[in-house]
Amino acid sequence: MMAVGLRVAAxxxxxxxxxxxxxxxxxVARAELVIDITQGNIKxxxxxxxxxxxxxxxxxxxxQKIADVVRADLERSGLFKIIDKRxxxxxxxxxxxxxxxxxxxxxNAQALTNGIVTALPDGRIEVQFRLWDVxxxxxxxxxxLSTQPTNWRRLGHKVADYIYERLTGESGYFDTRVVYVSExxxxxxxxxxxxxxxxxxxxxQFLTDGxxxxxxxxxxxxxxxxxxxxxxxxxxxxxxxxxxxxxxEVLGEFPGMTFAxxxxxxGNxxxxxxxxxxxxDIYLMDLRTRAVKRLTSHPGIDTGPSFSPDGxxxxxxxxxxxxxxxxxxxxxxxxxxRISFGRGNYGTPVWSPRGDLIAFTKLTGGKFSIGVMRTDGxxxxxxxxxxxxxxxxxxxxxxxxxxxxxxxxKNKNEQDKVRLWSIDLTGYNEREIITPRDGxxxxxxxxxxxxx
Amino acid sequence: xKVSALISAAIHLVIMILMYTGLPLFRDPEILExxxxxxxxxxxxxxxxxxxxxxxxxxxxxxKPEPEKPKPAxxxEPPKPAxxxVxEPPKPAxxxExxPAxxxEPxxxPKPAxxxxxxPKPEVAEAKDVPIPKPRPRPRPKVAEVKPEPKxxxxxxxxxxxxxxxxxxxxLLDKKKREQSSRKTNETDTKKSQSAxxxxxxxxxGADTSLPMxxxxxxxxxxxxxxxxxxxxxxxxxxxxxxxxRISLNKEGEVLGQPKxxxxxxxxxxxxxIATESAVRAVLRCGPYKLPAAKYDRWKSIVLNFDPRxxxxx
Numbered sequence: 123m124m125a126v127g128l129r130v131a132a133x134x135x136x137x138x139x140x141x142x143x144x145x146x147x148x149x150v151a152r153a154e155l156v157i158d159i160t161q162g163n164i165k166x167x168x169x170x171x172x173x174x175x176x177x178x179x180x181x182x183x184x185x186q187k188i189a190d191v192v193r194a195d196l197e198r199s200g201l202f203k204i205i206d207k208r209x210x211x212x213x214x215x216x217x218x219x220x221x222x223x224x225x226x227x228x229x230n231a232q233a234l235t236n237g238i239v240t241a242l243p244d245g246r247i248e249v250q251f252r253l254w255d256v257x258x259x260x261x262x263x264x265x266x267l268s269t270q271p272t273n274w275r276r277l278g279h280k281v282a283d284y285i286y287e288r289l290t291g292e293s294g295y296f297d298t299r300v301v302y303v304s305e306x307x308x309x310x311x312x313x314x315x316x317x318x319x320x321x322x323x324x325x326x327q328f329l330t331d332g333x334x335x336x337x338x339x340x341x342x343x344x345x346x347x348x349x350x351x352x353x354x355x356x357x358x359x360x361x362x363x364x365x366x367x368x369x370x371e372v373l374g375e376f377p378g379m380t381f382a383x384x385x386x387x388x389g390n391x392x393x394x395x396x397x398x399x400x401x402x403d404i405y406l407m408d409l410r411t412r413a414v415k416r417l418t419s420h421p422g423i424d425t426g427p428s429f430s431p432d433g434x435x436x437x438x439x440x441x442x443x444x445x446x447x448x449x450x451x452x453x454x455x456x457x458x459x460r461i462s463f464g465r466g467n468y469g470t471p472v473w474s475p476r477g478d479l480i481a482f483t484k485l486t487g488g489k490f491s492i493g494v495m496r497t498d499g500x501x502x503x504x505x506x507x508x509x510x511x512x513x514x515x516x517x518x519x520x521x522x523x524x525x526x527x528x529x530x531x532k533n534k535n536e537q538d539k540v541r542l543w544s545i546d547l548t549g550y551n552e553r554e555i556i557t558p559r560d561g562x563x564x565x566x567x568x569x570x571x572x573x574x
Numbered sequence: 575x576k577v578s579a580l581i582s583a584a585i586h587l588v589i590m591i592l593m594y595t596g597l598p599l600f601r602d603p604e605i606l607e608x609x610x611x612x613x614x615x616x617x618x619x620x621x622x623x624x625x626x627x628x629x630x631x632x633x634x635x636x637x638k639p640e641p642e643k644p645k646p647a648x649x650x651e652p653p654k655p656a657x658x659x660v661x662e663p664p665k666p667a668x669x670x671e672x673x674p675a676x677x678x679e680p681x682x683x684p685k686p687a688x689x690x691x692x693x694p695k696p697e698v699a700e701a702k703d704v705p706i707p708k709p710r711p712r713p714r715p716k717v718a719e720v721k722p723e724p725k726x727x728x729x730x731x732x733x734x735x736x737x738x739x740x741x742x743x744x745x746l747l748d749k750k751k752r753e754q755s756s757r758k759t760n761e762t763d764t765k766k767s768q769s770a771x772x773x774x775x776x777x778x779x780g781a782d783t784s785l786p787m788x789x790x791x792x793x794x795x796x797x798x799x800x801x802x803x804x805x806x807x808x809x810x811x812x813x814x815x816x817x818x819x820r821i822s823l824n825k826e827g828e829v830l831g832q833p834k835x836x837x838x839x840x841x842x843x844x845x846x847x848i849a850t851e852s853a854v855r856a857v858l859r860c861g862p863y864k865l866p867a868a869k870y871d872r873w874k875s876i877v878l879n880f881d882p883r884x885x886x887x888x
Contacts, residue, residue, distance in 0.1 A: 156877040162803035257858040291844035
């Protein structure tokens with residue numbers, strides 16, 4: 123009896139101790155303040171880019187111009203606010219010294235880039251730059267690049283790419299080009315020429331002379347070759363064009379019209395449409411063997427094929443369901459299934475280089491919009507909507523799209539304007555890419571390989 | 575004996591439970607109507623409040639595994655004491671410190687007979703290896719000293735030393751503008767903090783250090799940090815990028831050293847790293863924080879939980 127009582131008492135003691143312990147623990151826990159920060163700002167990151175220094179006058183001038191390219195690239199991305207260099211309290215001329223960060227905090231810079239240009243003995247120029255975090259006073263990244271002096275713009279683009287990548291976590295897209303169809307003349311006698319330029323509109327040049335109608339140029343992954351549709355001799359055919367040599371070549375002898383070509387991610391295949399007796403289907407051609415394989419055989423119109431980045435699937439548009447909608451299939455043509463089910467018509471699907479999204483043109487209620495959806499058709503999102511927006515193409519990092527937009531003339535005498543625009547995946551930061559004339563059907567190149 | 579022990583135990587237990595949970599209401603509802611006279615006067619809560627929805631249990635759970643540390647340990651950098659000769663002297667320090675810092679010239683390989691085209695990648699790797707950050711072991715005390723310097727005052731002193739060419743003048747004009755704007759924000763800051771302090775003095779006149787932080791005080795701090803946080807919205811799955819930081823503050827509300835990142839495991843991708851950096855930047859940029867001095871014990875170490883989900887409508 124007694125023993126039992128004692129045991130109970132002992133048990134109670136334990137309970138009491140436990141409770142005291144609980145009090146203590148909660149007490150200790152309460153001592154540290156935890157605060158949830160749930161709202162931040164969506165605004166560009168302020169960055170200071172000092173003119174790249176140079177030992178001679180010539181290199182100093184190049185350094186300035188390169189810094190200008192870097193500033194323009196980062197500013198255009200919409201993710202950075204470039205701090206006016208006239209506000210700088212410090213000019214960094216020596217790449218080997220660490221900046222006085224307090225000077226840069228005062229002008230509210232959160233990141234800082236400085237660099238130097240040197241003339242190499244073999245005639246090339248070399249750029250070294252460093253990127254710093256001003257508030258945590260840390261070195262973030264730095265690289266050394268060299269090239270021919272005439273190629274200085276690309277040095278700027280590359281530096282901007284490195285900065286962009288380090289501060290956003292995504293690969294950059296500034297050292298890239300855009301090929302498009304330059305248009306001029308009245309609507310009845312429209313002259314269309316292939317043209318190519320840097321992503322920022324610089325170094326613009328024409329690739330064809332305009333004697334034949336051209337459409338839908340697309341880059342090969344190597345960037346050296348473009349595939350497009352030309353009406354040469356009034357027979358619409360898919361062609362290949364080597365940018366460097368200017369050499370053109372018809373892609374295969376098909377009985378009907380071929381159109382809407384696009385390279386596979388490996389660059390060894392081209393997928394395209396062929397129309398015969400009013401029916402269009404999708405075909406895949408191997409560029410090495412020239413073997414052709416038919417992927418769809420449906421009475422509806424199947425066109426606009428685009429590869430997934432892993433090369434295993436193809437998205438395309440088809441009106442087999444009555445309306446123009448988006449579909450995906452395996453690269454051998456199997457497992458075709460519809461993914462878009464919204465109201466209106468969907469066309470020009472393009473698979474994102476990230477693989478997670480498909481961009482498209484949507485026609486609904488008399489308006490053309492550019493949108494994106496997941497590859498299963500869910501989470502459709504319209505990025506921009508208006509009178510006529512069409513033909514999206516992804517920047518190589520899958521973050522930005524380029525498309526063309528037709529703006530109707532204000533009166534009968536004024537011609538419509540057709541221009542190239544870029545837009546961020548968030549739907550913000552719409553910017554016109556300035557072209558000398560009207561432009562349509564843009565295609566963004568992959569990143570330019572380092573050796574070129 | 576047994577019965578009485580059990581009864582005693584039961585009563586004790588009941589009392590303990592009551593101590594912990596509080597007395598239940600046994601009375602009739604009518605009586606509750608009585609205290610109508612009470613004058614409610616909620617004045618000093620900050621004008622804008624954006625308290626997040628309370629997440630009840632979760633927090634206590636999370637805190638336990640992290641034992642309290644008075645100061646954030648510097649990221650494991652054992653060689654720290656060596657390069658820091660004098661910890662105290664503030665200003666003259668930078669110069670000599672810079673000397674060892676410049677990284678050894680990044681392998682000045684002359685790159686003999688290279689290809690005509692640029693081939694930046696390979697060297698890039700080398701340049702990267704340049705041990706820039708290492709020689710400079712984040713001079714802790716300096717950060718604290720540089721920061722608090724009221725931006726406004728320092729400027730005018732500097733100006734006269736500068737040569738006055740035209741470019742500089744326009745630059746200075748530019749800065750003026752910026753200063754003004756920053757002054758403005760500073761003013762609003764102080765206003766906010768004043769209101770925060772008001773709360774303190776009215777609600778805890780006796781400066782009772784055991785009192786927890788009031789909602790207004792916490793809210794003021796939250797707003798101060800949020801104002802400086804630029805969320806990396808473009809990242810893939812940006813909404814899932816939560817970051818937890820522990821910061822130590824001195825009595826002036828200045829951040830001591832670097833915020834400590836609380837996370838298990840390595841960064842799974844670049845986006846996580848960049849989200850963390852954005853949070854660290856926000857914390858460092860917005861100090862010194864306006865907090866009630868009397869409750870220093872409560873806020874000398876704070877955990878900040880950066881969670882952008884709400885911004886993405888989740």
